[in-house]
Amino acid sequence: MHLLAIETSCDETSAAVLSDLEVLSNIVLSQDEIHAPYxxxxxxxxxxxxxxxxxxxxxxxxSRAKRKLDQIDVFAVTQGPGLVGSLLVGLSFxxxxxxxxxxxxxxxDHVEAHIExxxxxxxxxxxxxxxxxVSGGHTSLFCLPEKLDFSLVGKTRDDAAGExxxxxxxxxxxxxxxxxxxxxxxxxxxxxxxAFAIPRMTDRSFDFSFSGLKTAALKHIKxxxxxxxxxxxxxxxxxxxxxxxxxxxxxxxxxLEVHKVKSLILCGGVxxxxxxxxxxxxxxxxxxxxxxxxxAKLCTDNAAMVGALALxxxxxxxxxxxxxxxxxxxxxxxxxPV
Ligand code: KG4
Ligand code: ZN
Numbered sequence: 001m002h003l004l005a006i007e008t009s010c011d012e013t014s015a016a017v018l019s020d021l022e023v024l025s026n027i028v029l030s031q032d033e034i035h036a037p038y039x040x041x042x043x044x045x046x047x048x049x050x051x052x053x054x055x056x057x058x059x060x061x062x063s064r065a066k067r068k069l070d071q072i073d074v075f076a077v078t079q080g081p082g083l084v085g086s087l088l089v090g091l092s093f094x095x096x097x098x099x100x101x102x103x104x105x106x107x108x109d110h111v112e113a114h115i116e117x118x119x120x121x122x123x124x125x126x127x128x129x130x131x132x133x134v135s136g137g138h139t140s141l142f143c144l145p146e147k148l149d150f151s152l153v154g155k156t157r158d159d160a161a162g163e164x165x166x167x168x169x170x171x172x173x174x175x176x177x178x179x180x181x182x183x184x185x186x187x188x189x190x191x192x193x194x195a196f197a198i199p200r201m202t203d204r205s206f207d208f209s210f211s212g213l214k215t216a217a218l219k220h221i222k223x224x225x226x227x228x229x230x231x232x233x234x235x236x237x238x239x240x241x242x243x244x245x246x247x248x249x250x251x252x253x254x255x256l257e258v259h260k261v262k263s264l265i266l267c268g269g270v271x272x273x274x275x276x277x278x279x280x281x282x283x284x285x286x287x288x289x290x291x292x293x294x295x296a297k298l299c300t301d302n303a304a305m306v307g308a309l310a311l312x313x314x315x316x317x318x319x320x321x322x323x324x325x326x327x328x329x330x331x332x333x334x335x336x337p338v
Contacts, residue, residue: 001314004072004097005307006058008090009082009110010137011035011046014054016303017065018071019122021311024065026297026304029053032177039170047085053092063301072103072273074324076310079107080333082137087332095328104324106310110301111138111336112150114267116309117294117302119147123290126262134276135268136162136177139208140336141252143259146315152336153255154206161244164210168217168240182237183273189238194220196243198250206255210256215245245276249283256287264291271299305307 007014011031011306017024031049035041062069077094080087091107099104115131130153131142139161141154159167162179169178174185199212217240220226226236264287266280277293284291298305314324 001073001311002063002067002071003074003076003307003311004058004069004230005076005108005303005310006090006094006115007053007078007110007301007303007306008050008054008086009078009080009300010086011041011049012301013050013057014301014303015058015061016307017061017067018304018311019065021308023120023304023307024067025058025061026302027061027064028297028300028302029057030287036176039176040166041083043083043085046083049088050086050089054089058093069097069101072097072101074104074106074310074314076106076108076307078110078113078306078332079095079330080110081335082332084332084334091330091332095330099328102326104314105327105330106313106324107327107330108306108309108313110306113305113309115142115144115150115265116312117267117298117305118265118292119312120298120305120308121294122292125265126290128259128261129265130255130259130261131253131265131267132248132266132280134161134248134266134270136160136166136179136270138268138336139210139248141206141208141255143261143301150290153154153259154208154251155336156208158209158211159214161208161210161248162268164214164244165167165241165270167214171218171221172226174232179270179273182241183275185234186238186241186275187234189234189236191217191235191238191242193235194239196210196239198243198247199251201209206251208247208251210244210247213240213247241273241275245273248276249279252283262289263323264289266291266293267299269300272296
């Protein structure tokens with residue numbers, strides 16, 4: 001079965017062609033250069049750029065996969081959560097294709113697709129599993145009793161972890177997106193130089209909060225006069241990156257006391273971060289659990305993860321004798337549905 005997937009939820013225009021679970025192409029066109037001067041995503045610019053790029057990106061995905069549109073058996077597209085204007089571009093394009101070729105169309109949840117990225121590369125992940133999703137728009141913890149069963153057990157109450165990294169980088173005028181810049185500069189820094197108190201929810205929930213760490217970082221910046229050229233910049237960024245990592249893993253440790261799982265998954269754009277990847281693996285080892293993290297290119301937004309989840313859903317529906325439909329009524333949604 002050939003599937004064409006489209007992802008436009010945020011600031012990457014992406015299309016992928018999959019043949020069963022083999023990824024034949026996964027084209028990702030980033031808009032980083034467009035948003036960089038603003039230090040963050042400008043939603044209207046994002047939608048307009050998707051509108052310009054979508055045709056080319058889809059064509060490129062087909063040509064790299066050496067497939068033609070009339071060979072595609074099913075289409076998949078991200079429905080949400082994300083920027084509505086951006087989502088509508090991908091949705092409309094995918095609907096147009098599915099309508100013209102009279103083929104099924106599967107609407108996919110972006111957050112679940114990030115988790116599916118781990119399954120794309122690691123076939124046998126033991127269940128139940130706890131999945132920590134860390135991106136620019138989301139920081140959430142999901143429990144998966146079994147495949148395709150996503151139960152939200154914690155989420156951020158304010159900033160996402162990636163958003164906090166992006167905001168501190170913006171404040172210091174280091175460039176956008178902030179996560180990769182901070183990672184590069186923090187590599188040579190001393191992570192114990194600046195102290196950060198790790199936040200903890202008082203209500204015993206597994207929710208996250210990053211606005212406190214962000215405020216603490218801004219206080220250090222002001223009191224120590226940290227700037228782009230300050231000699232302690234690398235130490236400061238290493239300490240901040242370490243604090244973000246520690247906060248994520250502290251919460252995961254608490255969740256593990258309640259959710260007795262057999263494996264741990266880390267995913268989302270921030271999961272590209274080497275410090276977080278290493279710490280996560282160490283954490284899993286000390287808890288006697290196997291850990292699964294997608295390779296870097298499948299951590300940030302991409303259509304292959306959307307296609308993989310769509311194929312898994314179709315396979316699941318087939319077992320229940322449910323037919324995947326040409327769903328022309330799919331609508332976009334901005335937030336994780338409650
Ligand atoms: O998953 P993603 O591509 O988009 C969303 O769904 O939000 O994640 C983007 C986020 C940004 O905040 C970016 O700064 C962060 O991922 N990021 C990183 C790294 N690469 C991307 N954060 C830390 N270290 C990285 N290497
Ligand atoms: Zn994402």
